[in-house]
Amino acid sequence: MRLGLARRSLSMFPPILTRAYSVQPIxxxxxxxxxASLKPQTPLFLRPxxxxxxxxxxxxxxxxxxxxxxxxxxxxxxxxxxxxTTLLHRxxxxxxxxxxxxxxxxxxxxxxxxxxKLRAEMEDLYVLWKQRIEERRPFQxxxxxxxxxxxxxxxxxxxxxxxxxxxxxxxxxxxxxxxNEELREGLWADLGTGSGALAIGIARILGPFxxxxxxxxxxxxxxxxxxxxxxxxxxxxxxxKLGSWFEPLxxxxxxxxxxxxxxxxxxxxxxxxxxAEVAKHEPRLALDGGSNGMDDLLxxxxxxxxxxxxxxxxxxxxxxxxxxxxxxxxxQKECDGSFCDVDIVSDFAGNKRFVTGFSGP
Amino acid sequence: MSSSLCMSQSLLRSFLIIIRRxxxxxxxxxxxxxxxxxxxxxxxxxxxxxxQRRNQGDGICRRITAASFSGYNTTAASINxxxxxxxxxxxxxxxxxxxTSGGGGREFLIMSDEKLLSQCEMDFFRVxxxxxxxxxxxxxxxxxxxxxxxxxxxxxxxxxxxxNRASALARLRTKLxxxxxxxxxxxxxxxxxxxxxxxxxxxxxxxxDIGSQIGPNNPKFSLGMQALIDLIFAVEGSIADxxxxxxxxxxxxxxxxxxxxxxxxxVNEYRESKGMKPLK
Numbered sequence: 213m214r215l216g217l218a219r220r221s222l223s224m225f226p227p228i229l230t231r232a233y234s235v236q237p238i239x240x241x242x243x244x245x246x247x248a249s250l251k252p253q254t255p256l257f258l259r260p261x262x263x264x265x266x267x268x269x270x271x272x273x274x275x276x277x278x279x280x281x282x283x284x285x286x287x288x289x290x291x292x293x294x295x296x297t298t299l300l301h302r303x304x305x306x307x308x309x310x311x312x313x314x315x316x317x318x319x320x321x322x323x324x325x326x327x328x329k330l331r332a333e334m335e336d337l338y339v340l341w342k343q344r345i346e347e348r349r350p351f352q353x354x355x356x357x358x359x360x361x362x363x364x365x366x367x368x369x370x371x372x373x374x375x376x377x378x379x380x381x382x383x384x385x386x387x388x389x390x391x392n393e394e395l396r397e398g399l400w401a402d403l404g405t406g407s408g409a410l411a412i413g414i415a416r417i418l419g420p421f422x423x424x425x426x427x428x429x430x431x432x433x434x435x436x437x438x439x440x441x442x443x444x445x446x447x448x449x450x451x452x453k454l455g456s457w458f459e460p461l462x463x464x465x466x467x468x469x470x471x472x473x474x475x476x477x478x479x480x481x482x483x484x485x486x487x488a489e490v491a492k493h494e495p496r497l498a499l500d501g502g503s504n505g506m507d508d509l510l511x512x513x514x515x516x517x518x519x520x521x522x523x524x525x526x527x528x529x530x531x532x533x534x535x536x537x538x539x540x541x542x543x544q545k546e547c548d549g550s551f552c553d554v555d556i557v558s559d560f561a562g563n564k565r566f567v568t569g570f571s572g573p
Numbered sequence: 574m575s576s577s578l579c580m581s582q583s584l585l586r587s588f589l590i591i592i593r594r595x596x597x598x599x600x601x602x603x604x605x606x607x608x609x610x611x612x613x614x615x616x617x618x619x620x621x622x623x624x625q626r627r628n629q630g631d632g633i634c635r636r637i638t639a640a641s642f643s644g645y646n647t648t649a650a651s652i653n654x655x656x657x658x659x660x661x662x663x664x665x666x667x668x669x670x671x672x673t674s675g676g677g678g679r680e681f682l683i684m685s686d687e688k689l690l691s692q693c694e695m696d697f698f699r700v701x702x703x704x705x706x707x708x709x710x711x712x713x714x715x716x717x718x719x720x721x722x723x724x725x726x727x728x729x730x731x732x733x734x735x736x737n738r739a740s741a742l743a744r745l746r747t748k749l750x751x752x753x754x755x756x757x758x759x760x761x762x763x764x765x766x767x768x769x770x771x772x773x774x775x776x777x778x779x780x781x782d783i784g785s786q787i788g789p790n791n792p793k794f795s796l797g798m799q800a801l802i803d804l805i806f807a808v809e810g811s812i813a814d815x816x817x818x819x820x821x822x823x824x825x826x827x828x829x830x831x832x833x834x835x836x837x838x839x840v841n842e843y844r845e846s847k848g849m850k851p852l853k
Contacts, residue, residue: 306732350709359733376734377705478706489709499706563704
């Protein structure tokens with residue numbers, strides 16, 4: 213079953229598996245286009261189909277990959293709530309879809325000697341799937357993208373994979389901007405933008421004069437977010453800035469009609485117990501919210517009132533009910549009437565997930 | 574393919590779901606929250622029908638109303654119809670919100686996606702747990718249950734919950750067309766526009782202004798299909814009688830019915846229940 217993979221090393225697949233982290237000190241705060249030193253990787257489905265394989269080789273790979281996934285059973289699920297065989301089989305289909313030039317081709321209807329075009333070498337597909345199972349590399353990093361709302365966003369190591377829960381923030385903003393021209397045509401901020409998911413989701417529902425500034429402390433995130441912004445042709449609507457939270461926004465203080473953020477909110481000592489895909493592979497910077505997970509959320513609360521125009525909206529994602537209640541209580545007691553209509557919104561799974569409100573009494 | 578799979582379930586039972594235009598209208602009442610911020614009470618007592626939650630056993634499914642998820646105003650929908658479903662309820666009484674009333678099963682199909690979604694309960698097949706940044710799992714399957722009729726559509730083949738929701742909605746529309754019957758007045762029958770649109774050009778009652786024939790892959794096909802099944806039920810399964818009303822030969826109508834798997838299955842199951850031979 214090994215099919216001679218032992219001789220393959222990770223470095224044989226440079227485009228996905230290794231990246232030159234030649235991070236140079238970045239002195240500028242606005243990065244557009246991204247600097248050459250941080251060239252984001254192209255997701256598998258956007259690569260040129262310059263490779264080919266016979267159907268029989270492809271089916272052989274598929275059979276091997278399926279067997280490997282089947283050997284997992286529910287082991288990962290018991291271990292750390294990781295993926296089970298069913299989910300891995302689904303991911304295998306998606307990997308094949310992204311790798312094939314023509315994903316709709318029914319492989320069973322094609323002669324086994326026929327050749328199909330691929331976006332990765334056959335051997336790389338073996339390596340990628342081994343990484344998925346044996347190293348628990350997140351599927352989204354394997355294929356280099358995540359499907360989020362109606363978007364397909366490029367992601368890679370160093371950038372948080374956007375979660376489906378976070379999609380709801382865009383719906384919340386959508387409901388507001390539909391009714392309110394000032395919000396629709398105003399300036400929004402996405403703090404800690406990561407892949408740029410929230411910034412892009414929101415920019416697409418704003419009016420012709422509405423715009424978004426997205427910040428992130430991580431140069432990799434800034435590069436990936438810029439790549440995604442350009443892929444959706446939103447470079448005139450979204451500005452990506454490198455820096456911590458409000459720090460790059462000093463010159464636009466008090467001008468925002470909306471602030472959204474999915475900051476790190478997991479308590480530090482919980483990180484180790486997370487499923488391996490998250491704990492071992494996703495950036496700690498995007499997950500770890502300090503000893504009780506509230507460090508960054510509280511920082512956002514403090515900054516929000518001075519950044520927002522009166523009547524401006526904010527929505528922050530949290531770890532759940534406990535953090536939501538703490539934040540609401542904190543805002544009502546400590547923030548001296550800076551906020552009104554502070555509320556908790558549940559996610560689609562029924563977990564209390566977001567704290568929202570408006571600035572000013 | 575998947576839509577025809579879905580609809581093989583309990584087709585006969587579904588024939589009991591009949592909405593009569595004259596004896597029950599649709600009542601739609603909406604709650605208008607005073608602020609434009611209406612997500613704070615997705616289950617506002619005035620804003621949603623009373624429904625029974627299915628006993629979920631292991632509790633792995635969580636659900637919310639589709640409307641509150643998708644960012645649409647949580648329009649209350651209280652719809653009375655003769656239905657086998659346990660899920661219809663009535664919350665419109667005493668509500669001073671605006672009301673409109675209208676037809677029957679056809680109403681559901683001509684609704685916008687937003688409006689139809691607002692009548693649905695949405696299930697996500699997700700395990701219980703903290704969610705958010707804790708998890709990396711792509712369980713994006715969506716099931717939409719249309720509360721007024723109890724009919725549901727689901728989709729799980731895509732990575733994106735968004736796309737699965739759209740596919741589930743399209744499947745729900747097809748199933749509504751297949752399962753929800755409108756009564757037809759045979760004496761004064763004249764085929765509605767949407768039915769004329771799915772007829773072949775050789776129909777003698779199809780005017781030249783109708784345009785080209787709409788096939789099963791067009792989203793508008795379900796509306797015409799629903800009207801066609803309504804007619805076939807009204808003539809008790811006789812293809813010859815239905816063909817006469819549509820200006821077609823019996824053979825031409827048979828070919829139309831056989832051109833869509835789900836349509837063929839519904840018609841044939843009905844004919845068999847009446848002791849008639851299935852169309853082949």
